[in-house]
Amino acid sequence: MTTAGSSTAVGRLLAGSGDDIPVRTPRVPAREAAERELTDPRYHQHDPNPIQRALNWFWERVDDLFNAASGATPGGWIGLLAIGAFILLLVVALRLRLGAVRRTPTTTGALFSHTPRTAAEHRTAADSHAAEGQWSPAIQERMRAIVLALEERALLTPGPGRTADEAAVEAGRPLPEHADRLRAAARTFGEITYGRRPGTKDEYALLSALDTDLRHAKPQLVDGAPKSRG
Known part of the structure; x- marks a missing residue:
């Protein structure tokens, strides 16, 4: 209900008498008549809709909040802006740091995500993935073949939850x-599997060569007994 609307309603009530005849309408009936007059849609066609009123209320509260914060902050608005800039820089720094951590490969996950098959x-x-140029899954499968081949030769104790490292x-x-090459192969597997880095043809070639060499490698004695049955 606007001031202009109230003035118009009162004017319409006063318009019923001439300029020289005083209006002696009782106060209560006059008020009721004014309220009925102001219910006319013509006086409300420019009123904000409920969404606009809600938005106006929200921004008024936000403005009150910032005014209160600026009053409580040393330096007023300048101090508040300085604090806001510091918080923004802190968020950016954390985002960059978390992104770097997420890209850092981890090899804490199990090597096998399903029931292991044979090394062959x-x-x-x-080899099937490599023929299609899908180097990441090719490297993953080759690493699993290497580990399972070592288990089949009893050079490794079977461990379903074992990691590549x-x-x-x-x-x-x-x-x-072959210890260094094994660690390098495990690192490559981790970077591709957990670091989401794409594998390459050269990396697959290195794992394939390692797989071949390990199949012909002679194990050394450990604790006075051979570890291999093959």
Whole structure:
């Protein structure tokens, strides 16, 4: 209900008498008549809709909040802006840091995400992916083939929850000549699987060569007994 609307309503009530005849309408009936007059839609056609009123209320509260914050902050608005800029920089720094952490490969996940197949089956799957130029899954399957082949030769104790890093360290004991290459293969597997980095043709070639060499490698004695049955 606007001031202009009230004035118009009162004017319409006063218009019923001449200029020289005083209006002696009682106060209560006059008020009721004015209220009835103001219910006319003509006086409300420019009123804000409910959404606009809600938005106006929201921004008024936001303005009150910022005014209160600026009054409580040393330096007023300048101090508040300085604090806001610092918070923004802190958020950006945290975002960059978290992004870097997320890109850093981790090898804490299990090497096998399903019931392991035989080494030959993983090797065949790896070659199939490589033939299609899908180097990431090819590298993953080749690494699984390497680990399972070592388990089949009893150079590794079967462990469904084993990680690539753990397999590389364990296999490096009876096969010290290949320990560095095993760790490098595990690192590549982790970067591709958990770091989401795409694999390359050269990396697959390195794992394939390692797989071939390990199949012909002679293990060293560990604790006075050979670790291999093959």
